[in-house]
Amino acid sequence: MSEFLREQGTPSMGDFLEYRPYRGRLRGPMSAVFAIARTSLGLLFRRKLFWGLYLLGLIIFFLYFFGQYLLVWAGSQDSGQAIRVGPFARIPRKEMIDGLRNMLKMDGSPGMFHNFLQTQGSIVMVIFALAGAQLVGNDFRFRSFPFYFSKPIGILHYLLGKGLAAAVLLNMLTTIPALILFFQAWFLGDWSWSEGKFRLFVSILGYGAILTWGLVPLLLASSAGLTRTIPIAMFWIFSFLFLHGVAEGLVDRLGYPANWKALDLWNDICQVGSRILGVVVEAKNAPKQPDFSLVLGIVLTIPILSFIYLKIRLSRVEVLR
Amino acid sequence: MAAILELRELTAGYQGKAVLGPLSLTMESGTLGLLGPNGAGKSTLLKVLLGILHPISGSGMVAGFPLGSGHRLRRVIGYMSEADALIPGMTGIDYVSFAGELAGLSRRDSSRRAHELLHVLELDEARYRLLDEYSTGMKQRIKLAQALIHDPPLLFLDEPTSGLDPSGRDAMLDLLQTLHKNHGKSFLLCTHLLGDVERTCKDMILLSGGQVLLRERVASLSRTIPSEFRVRLLQIPPDSVLPNHWKPEGDGFLVHLGPKGGTSESSLADQNRVTEDTRLIWREAFQMGAIVSHISPRHEDLRERFAQILAEAGGGKDLRGKKQSTSPGPTQIPGGRNE
Structure with a gap:
């Protein structure tokens, strides 16, 4: 019996017999993009640090979420009563709530989303500065490219996968919470759907897209070039804090032309985002801003330069040594 | 295929x-x-x-x-x-x-x-x-x-x-x-x-x-070359004369009996040839007045073959790309002299 079985190729101990051929269908390389993105995010969120940073980012969201709810709830209470402010003044409750809503901009207006997205952006930059090494830098440092590029994928699929991971991370902190706030404001309001609401909805998506376009390629390029966390963080500090300070100092303190403010990339991205949201800064003491065409040019150019750098950097990777 | x-x-x-x-x-x-x-x-x-x-x-x-x-x-x-x-x-x-x-x-x-x-x-x-x-x-x-x-x-x-x-x-x-x-x-x-x-x-x-x-x-590369033998001798008389095809190698001799070809599979003919050659070596050692303590056919392995091919190609490098030593050093005849 055993001889018969052996002739038929039946497993016996010590042989490499449990190996089975794969009979399934192989999908195209685009499916690898999602696998790369999912795995990259999985690796990132294996570290407790990123959960902590993510929760920190959500604190601002909760501030807006519960603030908006609280103000609507307070406004819905008996509006006849007046609230005593100081020893003499008494302000009607409704006026006070409306004033607070306008002051804090927790009213579901484009201004609220502009403030929210701008504030969340700072958290995103901290997370990106720390996540770059994990997302891309380690592949360079630990020479993981033979693993990737011996598979049926190309540089484009690798970049799309990593870019998708970074984009998901960014939008988990910005666009998605902003959309939740949008729907909350809608449900807390009059439940009517107007063209204005649709435009606001699209504008929030547009703002998210600009943040993604402006920050993700830069993250990939800086991580590919610098590979380690500290240099990447220093690059981000330089780009978004140091240049911000330089631009502000040159224009607001030394009286240089407003176009020097275009050095501040974060300001440039927010300028484009605020245009998309239709927010106009009306205050008299509002800081001077560079020409919008210059700002737009910078926001469009830097990611393209980042992609060119990435292409060159990746094509120089020694896949086989 | x-x-x-x-x-x-x-x-x-x-x-x-x-x-x-x-x-x-x-x-x-x-x-x-x-x-x-x-x-x-x-x-x-x-x-x-x-x-x-x-x-x-x-x-x-x-x-x-x-x-x-x-x-x-x-x-x-x-x-x-x-x-x-x-x-x-x-x-x-x-x-x-x-x-x-x-x-x-x-x-x-x-x-x-x-x-x-x-x-x-x-x-x-x-x-x-x-x-x-x-x-x-x-x-x-x-x-x-x-x-x-x-x-x-x-x-x-x-x-x-x-x-x-x-x-x-x-x-x-x-x-x-x-x-x-x-x-x-x-x-x-x-x-x-x-x-x-x-x-x-x-x-x-x-x-x-x-x-x-x-x-x-x-x-076919790792074939046995039966025409070469490694031989070690005991009690070599000081005035003994080595035949030309006995070359000192290490503490013994490499005896080259002329090219006879050879295959990877050891055929009966090859084995007979080895036996004849061994007898000849015994006889020559006896004529010198020495006693054979060790005799074995020399196997050319892949390393030697590649070293030879690379040297012939002019690189003079081994498989790791390092320069090989080509100088054989001073020849010493253990216990005898060349003819």
Whole structure:
């Protein structure tokens, strides 16, 4: 019996017999993009640090979420009563709530989303500065490219996968919470759907897209070039804090032309985002801003330069040594 | 048998400068050892075969796909790199499963197959451990697992036994032999270790300076040369005269009895010839007044053969690309003198 079985190729101990051929269908390389993105995010969120940073980012969201709810709830209470402010003044409750809503901009207006997205952006930059090494830098440092590029994928699929991971991370902190706030404001309001609401909805998506376009390629390029966390963080500090300070100092303190403010990339991205949201800064003491065409040019150019750098950097990777 | 690898007048290089070829090569389904010193063009050849580097001229087919087919080509190839190429922070199972997804398997299939492969490669107990904690042997096996995940018909193995201890090396080579014999996998084994090629490959090519210096069956290379014997003598009289074909070597002599050919298979005729030659050596030693303490036919192994071929090619380098010592040093005759 055993001889018969052996002739038929039946497993016996010590042989490499449990190996089975794969009979399934192989999908195209685009499916690898999602696998790369999912795995990259999985690796990132294996570290407790990123959960902590993510929760920190959500604190601002909760501030807006519960603030908006609280103000609507307070406004819905008996509006006849007046609230005593100081020893003499008494302000009607409704006026006070409306004033607070306008002051804090927790009213579901484009201004609220502009403030929210701008504030969340700072958290995103901290997370990106720390996540770059994990997302891309380690592949360079630990020479993981033979693993990737011996598979049926190309540089484009690798970049799309990593870019998708970074984009998901960014939008988990910005666009998605902003959309939740949008729907909350809608449900807390009059439940009517107007063209204005649709435009606001699209504008929030547009703002998210600009943040993604402006920050993700830069993250990939800086991580590919610098590979380690500290240099990447220093690059981000330089780009978004140091240049911000330089631009502000040159224009607001030394009286240089407003176009020097275009050095501040974060300001440039927010300028484009605020245009998309239709927010106009009306205050008299509002800081001077560079020409919008210059700002737009910078926001469009830097990611393209980042992609060119990435292409060159990746094509120089020694896949086989 | 169908050719799984076929190159025609292929030239490849960097920035238009050729470092490989023109190279024509055919590999039937089976096992091929790729040997050569550093800078011979092995990595460049692998890059071309993987579709990462486009040839300057010439053409070729790999497993039915023309070179330059890019993604489609790499679907039929499993590549095990020499470098670790691991992703820190990942567990073994995640790594192999991820490799499957990159190769085009669905997430479910990939996960299932990764579990199977890690079991087969005896890594099932380590599958949930981080790759950073793996030993060298485990890293080599997990690299093989990721190369096999999509069940390619052709494997490119770059130094698969590098860094392994003798038992780990044996296990890896056994595994490769089993993959070929039981599962029909063809592989191209790129290595510096001649023993690996001798043990696992049917054919071998020796590359140097981007050219094929030698293409032979491994068995025919490691043939016995019965016309040469290593001999050690006792009680050599001081005035004894050595015949011309006795050359001092180490603490004994190398006795060359003229070219007689020879094959890898020891035939009866070869054995008879060896017996006759042995008798002749005994007789000559007796005439010198010496006693034979040791006599053995000299086996030319792959290392000697390659060293000779590389030296003839003018490189004078060994397989690791280091310069060989060509000076034989002063000749000393142990206990006698040349005629």
